[in-house]
Structures are given as C-alpha cells and as structure tokens.
Amino acid sequence: MALVTMQNFNFSYPETDQPALQDVSLTLFPGSFNVLFGKSGSGKTTLLRQFKPVLAPHGQVSGEIFFADQPLNQLALRQEASQIGFVLQNPDNQIVTDKVWHELAFGLESLGYDTPTIRLRVAEMASYFGIQHWFEKDVKELSGGQKQLLNLASVMVLHPQLLILDEPTSQLDPIAASDFLETLQKINREIGTTILLTEHRLQDVLPMADQVLLMDQGKLIAAASPREIGQQLQKSQGDLFVAMPAPMQIAAQFTPDQLPLTVREGRNWLTNLSLTPLAKQVEQPRKITEAMIELKDVWFRYDRSEADVIKGLSLQVAKGEFFAIVGGNGTGKSTSLSLISRIRQPYRGKIKLGGRPLRKYSEQELYRNFLGVLPQNPQSLFVKKTVLEDLYEVIDGPKEKKSAAYQAQMQKEQAVQGIVELTQLIHLVQRHPYDLSGGEQQRLALAKVLLMRPQILLLDEPTKGLDDFYKRQLGEILCQLKAQGVTILMVSHDVEFVAEFADSCGLFFNGNVVSSKSAQDFFAGNSFYTTAANRMARTYFPDAVTVKDVIECLKTQEIS
Known part of the structure; x- marks a missing residue:
C-alpha cells in the first residue's frame, strides 16, 4: 500500500502562462527513501510544498494527492502537523524559540500534549540526535549544522510518517552536511520514516535512495533506482548526467x-x-606579484564581552586571482568578507584593496565599479517588484529618451539584456524576485552585482541552491571575469566547484586561514575537505x- 500518491497533478502560479507542474503522477511507499532532483526552477520546491497543505503556494490546482489513502486536502490540521514533517533550506527560517529545549518542545506544546509526554519525547529525541550536550544553549549560539539538526529533531519529535526536506544541507559545510545526511539515513533505516528529499549533493545522497524522481520543466520525466537513472541519463547523453x-x-x-x-x-x-600508479608532483608555492586584497593581523569581535571571531587574519589575493575559502560553519569566513567590504570594522589590523587602505575609500569609490559583493542571502539585494526593474535599479533605472539621455538608455538596455542572457533569466524578467526558486534568486543577485562591473568580486556561497548544470556556467562566467583582470574572493562549502574553477584555496579554521595553496595542491592533500x-x-x-x-x-x- 502506498503512503503518498499523486495523480495527474497540475499547478500554475497566479498570472502566469506556463504551469509550474504538469501532469505529475508519483508514488511514495512506506519506509522508502526518495530523492527528487532536476535543474534549478524545474519545479522541485513547488512539488514538495504540495505535500504540506499549509505550505502549498497559492495558485490554480488540478489533480489529486492522497496520504494514507485519504485525500490530502481533507486531513485535519492536527493530523497534517504531526504526520507530515517539513525541513526548510535555511536553518534560521524554521526556528521559532530562543532555547534548544524549548524548540524541541514547541511542536508538542502547540498540539496540546501533556507535560509528561512532552518531557519523555524531548528527552528521547535529544538523546537520539546527540543534542543533550547543548540542550540548554541559546539557539543563536549554535552553528548552521547544529541548527539544521535541531530543526530535524523538532520535526521528528512529532513522530511523522512522511519527512520532506528541501535542500537541507545547502548552507552546511561538507562534514556537517555528511553528518546530517547520515542522520537522515539512520532515521529512515531504524525508525522507518518515509523520506522525500531535494538535494544538490547527489554524490552523498544517491546511494541512500530507493527511488530517484527526475524533474524537468515542471514534468516528472523519470522515476527509478539511482543506478537505473544513471544508466538512462548516460544513454540519452543529455546535460542532466553531469549531476550524477x-x-x-x-x-x-x-x-x-x-x-x-x-x-x-x-x-x-x-x-x-x-592501472600503473602515478607519482605525486611537487607542490608549487603561490606567487603574488601584485596584491589586490591584503589583510594583515586583523582581529574582530562582535561585542567587547564576546570572544574574537577573527584572530590575527593575514591574507593576500593577487590581482586577477580566483581565491576560494573553505571551512566549517561558524569559523569566521563570512565575517572576513564583511570586513573586506567595510560592512564591519576590525579593532586591530590593516586591510588594503588595490594597494590602498580600505578606510581611505569614499563610499562612491568603493561601491561603484570597484567592489562587488554577493551576500549569502540574495534576497537582501532585491528592492523592486520584478526581476527587470531590479536589474535596472543597479544602473539608476530607465531615463527619458532624449538626445544623450536616449543613447545612455540604449546602452543600459543592452547591458541588462546581456546580463539577462548570461545568467539565464530571460523567461523570468516579469516575475517578482521573491517568487523565484533559490537557485534563480542566486542568479539574479549575481546579475545585479555583475552589472556594476567590479574590479574586485566578493562571493559568499554563490553556488548555494544552484544545480550542477548552472554551476558549470557560473564557473565559466567567473573564469571570463578573471581573464578580464577581475579579482575574485569566494567563500564556499562546494569543494567540487572550488576544485574545478578556483586558482587557489585556503582553509579557514578558528578565525584564521591556516593553509593557503593552489587548489590542486590543497585538495590533493586533504582527507575530508576534498572531492x-x-x-x-x-x-x-x-x-x-x-x-x-x-x-x-x-x-x-x-x-x-
């Protein structure tokens, strides 16, 4: 007997011509581990949210969904809350209380469970997930991996039959992501919870799957075992095989x-x-003739009473170099970018850009055609109602079409058209930025930054939410910028992307870069931070x- 059945399901967002889901039919069996994948914008998140009615987007719907042989839209709210769990992509978006123990108890309290039951279940889940060691902590003290594990435990404490996860490891470092996915496999194997997961880390998650569901342009085009899916994609010689x-x-x-x-x-x-083994080559030291980014003995803490986050950081990035920083969650990587972009100020040390002290740049000099910053949350860059308006906002918006102003406007239109094609946003220009998928939002944010034609580009997790297909194009875009002399400093958890496209790589640990080598030498010498x-x-x-x-x-x- 199936736990979930979707039959001839269609969904369209309001005021759109193209349906987001087209004639989708699928079956999830009890205790199965199911992986949903496809290109960014193919409808994966839209599909997942249909199985959790309180999260389902507004729009035109046809077709049927059954949960345990009962129409899903007829489930009582209490039954839906307890039987269908949902873990979001961003760990911070799901946390609602200030303490770990209260977060674990919140769902049970909301459903009216008695105190003895709440205490027993919370204790059981805290022990099962290894949370007892930070049970009393404030949520704000947790790392990204711990927050996501807490979200998972807070859902599992309700004993759901179906667990849905939307890109749950996209903001986790490789080690934390691997631990999280192993926990999912443990839940599936030992508790028997049915899992439906979207994940770009197919490297780790495909071997766990019983069934792989492949989406493309709103349609479910294949449903089979991981090996069968791989064989089908290999024979078709399509670009989807790059995700295997x-x-x-x-x-x-x-x-x-x-x-x-x-x-x-x-x-x-x-x-x-x-095979005949090849000998390891001698490592080649990095050579920096002209430093574009320089940090010397930089220290920073968020509050005088708190511990230092950045501790004596010294780093040089050469002009035209693509330098990537990897490391665990909470080690200070994003904080270092905020110091370089002057969002925050160190209390000790020196920072130079282009050989000039950072403090001597005016706001206009720094942020107009010199320094471009892509933040970890792309939504922080969106200020208009459509993608097109948001792009024009970067170059001061459309002007009146008269004489020289007309010529300037034509140049702006050409610039926007070029960047729209480059970042594959042509079919999305009239959409609201908040209606885009996570990967599409990343592409829009990158487009806005690139329109400024920066000489230095700071990227914080630029591949987050991107599929393997667009990652390659992003890598090629960055290589083109590098060839034009742009200096790129990127923070990333995506070791596969860094290994393929970055020139150099450094490991951030305990507030400092502890190693800095060419990307090939760096990954060839590591056991965990490698491909x-x-x-x-x-x-x-x-x-x-x-x-x-x-x-x-x-x-x-x-x-x-």
Missing part, C-alpha cells in the same frame, strides 16, 4: 555498462583496471582532484 556522482561520470567514459555509484565502488572499478574524484582515485592518481583530471589520467593508460 563522480564515479559514475568517470566510468561512463570507459565502461558504459559498468557504472559505480559510490566512491568505494569506484575504487574497486579502478582496481580491476590494473569525491580525489577520494576515489588518489591511490593511482594522487594529483587528480576533479572528474576531468581522473578521466585525463585514465586516458594515458591502456584500459582493456
């Missing part, structure tokens, strides 16, 4: 009938090829860190 795990992408180039799914399977596949391709192939090709690197190394060997 690294071992599968590598093997598809040589043995299309054998597609390993995990790193372990990938290692076994390599072993069976009888799946490197973990799979390092025994034979220690310097290979991307899928492309491993494939090139394999091409030098005689593979039978």
Whole structure:
C-alpha cells in the first residue's frame, strides 16, 4: 500500500502562462527513501510544498494527492502537523524559540500534549540526535549544522510518517552536511520514516535512495533506482548526467555498462583496471606579484564581552586571482568578507584593496565599479517588484529618451539584456524576485552585482541552491571575469566547484586561514575537505582532484 500518491497533478502560479507542474503522477511507499532532483526552477520546491497543505503556494490546482489513502486536502490540521514533517533550506527560517529545549518542545506544546509526554519525547529525541550536550544553549549560539539538526529533531519529535526536506544541507559545510545526511539515513533505516528529499549533493545522497524522481520543466520525466537513472541519463547523453556522482561520470567514459555509484565502488572499478600508479608532483608555492586584497593581523569581535571571531587574519589575493575559502560553519569566513567590504570594522589590523587602505575609500569609490559583493542571502539585494526593474535599479533605472539621455538608455538596455542572457533569466524578467526558486534568486543577485562591473568580486556561497548544470556556467562566467583582470574572493562549502574553477584555496579554521595553496595542491592533500574524484582515485592518481583530471589520467593508460 502506498503512503503518498499523486495523480495527474497540475499547478500554475497566479498570472502566469506556463504551469509550474504538469501532469505529475508519483508514488511514495512506506519506509522508502526518495530523492527528487532536476535543474534549478524545474519545479522541485513547488512539488514538495504540495505535500504540506499549509505550505502549498497559492495558485490554480488540478489533480489529486492522497496520504494514507485519504485525500490530502481533507486531513485535519492536527493530523497534517504531526504526520507530515517539513525541513526548510535555511536553518534560521524554521526556528521559532530562543532555547534548544524549548524548540524541541514547541511542536508538542502547540498540539496540546501533556507535560509528561512532552518531557519523555524531548528527552528521547535529544538523546537520539546527540543534542543533550547543548540542550540548554541559546539557539543563536549554535552553528548552521547544529541548527539544521535541531530543526530535524523538532520535526521528528512529532513522530511523522512522511519527512520532506528541501535542500537541507545547502548552507552546511561538507562534514556537517555528511553528518546530517547520515542522520537522515539512520532515521529512515531504524525508525522507518518515509523520506522525500531535494538535494544538490547527489554524490552523498544517491546511494541512500530507493527511488530517484527526475524533474524537468515542471514534468516528472523519470522515476527509478539511482543506478537505473544513471544508466538512462548516460544513454540519452543529455546535460542532466553531469549531476550524477563522480564515479559514475568517470566510468561512463570507459565502461558504459559498468557504472559505480559510490566512491568505494569506484575504487574497486579502478582496481580491476590494473592501472600503473602515478607519482605525486611537487607542490608549487603561490606567487603574488601584485596584491589586490591584503589583510594583515586583523582581529574582530562582535561585542567587547564576546570572544574574537577573527584572530590575527593575514591574507593576500593577487590581482586577477580566483581565491576560494573553505571551512566549517561558524569559523569566521563570512565575517572576513564583511570586513573586506567595510560592512564591519576590525579593532586591530590593516586591510588594503588595490594597494590602498580600505578606510581611505569614499563610499562612491568603493561601491561603484570597484567592489562587488554577493551576500549569502540574495534576497537582501532585491528592492523592486520584478526581476527587470531590479536589474535596472543597479544602473539608476530607465531615463527619458532624449538626445544623450536616449543613447545612455540604449546602452543600459543592452547591458541588462546581456546580463539577462548570461545568467539565464530571460523567461523570468516579469516575475517578482521573491517568487523565484533559490537557485534563480542566486542568479539574479549575481546579475545585479555583475552589472556594476567590479574590479574586485566578493562571493559568499554563490553556488548555494544552484544545480550542477548552472554551476558549470557560473564557473565559466567567473573564469571570463578573471581573464578580464577581475579579482575574485569566494567563500564556499562546494569543494567540487572550488576544485574545478578556483586558482587557489585556503582553509579557514578558528578565525584564521591556516593553509593557503593552489587548489590542486590543497585538495590533493586533504582527507575530508576534498572531492569525491580525489577520494576515489588518489591511490593511482594522487594529483587528480576533479572528474576531468581522473578521466585525463585514465586516458594515458591502456584500459582493456
């Protein structure tokens, strides 16, 4: 018997011609682990929210959804709240109280459970999720990973039959994300909770899945096991195959009938090829002839009574260099960007941009055609009612069409048209920015920043919410900017993206950059902060860190 059934479901947002969901039919069985994936804007989040009526967007609906053989729209609010759990993408958006223990108890209190039951369930969930060590803490003291784990525990304390998660690890570092996904697998395996998950980290999550659901332009185009989906995409030779795990992408180039799914399977596949191991190359030190960004012995704390967040940070980024910072949640990465962009002031140390002290720049000099900043929350840049208006806002909006003003307006229209095409926003220009998907909002925010033509570009988690397909295009855009002399400093949890596109990389730990190397040397020497391709192939090709690197190394060997 199915737990959830969707039959011929259609949904359209108000005042739109194109439906967001078209004739979707699917089945989720009790105790199954289901992964939904597709390009950004393909309808994944819209689909997920249909299974939680209180979160379902307003619009025109047709078709049916059944939950435990009962029409979903006929569920009592109490039954929906307890039986269908939903974890959002941003950990802060779901937390409603100030203390960890109260957050765990809040849902049960809202449903009117008695005190002994609440205490028992809270104690049980805190122990199960390992929360007892920070049970009394204020929520604001938690890291991003801890907040997301708290959100998960706060939902699970209600004992839901169906757990829905929308990009739950998008703001977590690789280690915290891996821990979170392992916890999900534990819940599915040990408690039997049915899981429906959207996730761009398919590398980690596909091996856990029983069923993979593939969305494209509002349609469900495939539903099968992970390996079957991989085989279908490989045979179709479409761009969707780039989202598959690294071992599968590598093997598809040589043995299309054998597609390993995990790193372990990938290692076994390599072993069976009888390869000749390559020697590790000597590391090449970074050379900086002209520093565009300089920090020297920088210290910062948010309050005099609190501990330092940035501790003696010294860093140099060369002109035209693409430098990426990786590290755990709460280590100070985003804070360092706020210091460089002068949003916050250090209490000790020096910061220079372009060889000039940061404090000597006027507001106009700093933020107009010199320094561009893409914040972690793209919505903080949106101020207009449509995408097009928001883009024109950057260049002072449309002017009257007379003489020189007309020529200036034409140039602005050309600039906006070019950036719209570059960031693939053509079909979204009349949409409200808040109606876009997470990935589409990231692209709009990037478009606004690029319209300013900055010489220095600061990016805080630019790939958050982006699918693998657009990530490649983003990487190519950044490489084009670098070729034009733009200096890029990026904070990211996306090690695969950093390994493929960044020139150099540093590990942020305890308020400082503890290591700074070329991206290849950095990832080739790490065990956890490295790529799946490197973990799979390092025994034979220690310097290979991307899928492309491993494939090139394999091409030098005689593979039978």
